[in-house]
Amino acid sequence: GESVGLHLPTLSVQEGDNSIINCAYSNSASDYFIWYKQESGKGPQFIIDIRSNMDKRQGQRVTVLLNKTVKHLSLQIAATQPGDSAVYFCAENVGNFNKFYFGSGTKLNVKP
């Protein structure tokens, strides 16, 4: 399968600070990426997606950046809140949209 990895397995931030979660992917042909949030005991929840013809996309309090040159994806969360504490996964898709490759996840701890 494809290799999708994360630089930091655990990230601790203070409430109100900005968080940056990173993801490296190995397949230069990957053309669609999604960030998911997974809380304990629940399934992954869609946060934001980006296609390879874009390098930035913004949502509510979240921004995804895509650097195709170095095959790097990041998720920025503004004004991190306790409810943002979860494991975050990046997922990539190559060519078709029926199969995603997931990274191993980064656990985000938000300290009050």
Add this chain to the structure above:
Amino acid sequence: NAGVMQNPRHLVRRRGQEARLRCSPMKGHSHVYWYRQLPEEGLKFMVYLQKENIIDESGMPKERFSAEFPKEGPSILRIQQVVRGDSAAYFCASSPGQPQDQPQHFGDGTRLSIL
């Protein structure tokens, strides 16, 4: 508008028994995907189905595992003669299918424990 529904949420089986996991996709979704997740790991793709068709089963173990998505009713992931290594969380996701570039929406999974 109900999301992806999976049941049971927890399933305990003894080695050698059969496990059946069910998934009802979101309303209007005709594409179903099954993933497996081990503790502290990401999700691993298993199989992609449309109604009455298996489209991609490249992630399914060659033996003991099967999946179906009948014309009526939920999708079923079936594991025969379970072994301890089958213990994991199994997640189902669904999508509308068309257009293709839409994210998959996940259920809350079935946690399978093998005694």
